[in-house]
Amino acid sequence: MSERLSQQLAFLIEADKLKSVSRASSLSDNSRKENSGEHSWHVALYALTLAEHAEPGVRIDRVIRMLLIHDLVEIDAGDAPIHGDHDAEALALAEQQAADRLFSLLPTDTAVEMRALWDEFEAAQSPDAVFAKSVDRMQPVLQNLANGGGSWVDYDVSEQQIAERVGAKVARGSPALWEHLRGLITAHFSAR
């Protein structure tokens, strides 16, 4: 037990580093960039709050578990802004290596379980993963709308690009959520 617990605590202390990974999006009050630790909390709260908009059969508690661990790989691989340029293949490799290192800090059975959950999220095929991805893409949209454009301004992103890069994934998890968001985005760009 003590050996298992030591491994679990080592993993949790290592996870603390996610609070120092900076993201492209800013807080709603525009006071600073968001970090990936607090982002992970916020998207988990999104999933809990918006559960009724998920497709039938989605298990929200599994979605929340996924979202708690979905960005841990950024401790090694960093955050790749959705509107920035990056080498997708190199990034995927770096994230796989990060997952290998981080989850193997845990006792083997837990490591396998958490890795499978992260792999499921990454694959974005199961209903739970599709909704988790949808929520993960939606949260920065709301932040940007609240703070006057945020990363859309920084990266010179058009309404059309948001629909392509973000909308498709939000809509896959919940068409109704995307329809609502699209209206807010259109209003934002019209007012600019």
Next chain:
Amino acid sequence: MSERLSQQLAFLIEADKLKSVSRASSLSDNSRKENSGEHSWHVALYALTLAEHAEPGVRIDRVIRMLLIHDLVEIDAGDAPIHGDHDAEALALAEQQAADRLFSLLPTDTAVEMRALWDEFEAAQSPDAVFAKSVDRMQPVLQNLANGGGSWVDYDVSEQQIAERVGAKVARGSPALWEHLRGLITAHFSAR
């Protein structure tokens, strides 16, 4: 549906403010104080990772839900450091008022549900709440051990005071976890 969704999104945008509430404890690398948003993520990950140490019957997904919302009231009431002086009665009142305001941003049914979950956490009587409280108290201990003393140094806290203020609550949720932590704390104070 659109009205419900608007209320849910207003709640989620308001929740963003928790990322600007500063806590007494610092990150593991001592680079800055932790905020209550990222703390909420970290303790939820603690619950997920340490689930096997909970008493039989504890439902970890309910514990995680509690931990996602447990500190929201700090948006209005601020964080009251466990080792600091504060007027417990005034704080409890401020937190109740904060809960009234924040949860009522949500559609009524969800507001009632989340408020009940927060009340259960605060009451610290149900097995799920007792484990959630245990994890919430444990995380700053690990942070302090990692960063060389942290808030124990800032507040001039003794090993005995940690046992009284923190240990009792950790042990209530999981005696085995507290036994392990107590060993680490003793080693830390012996080395100082």
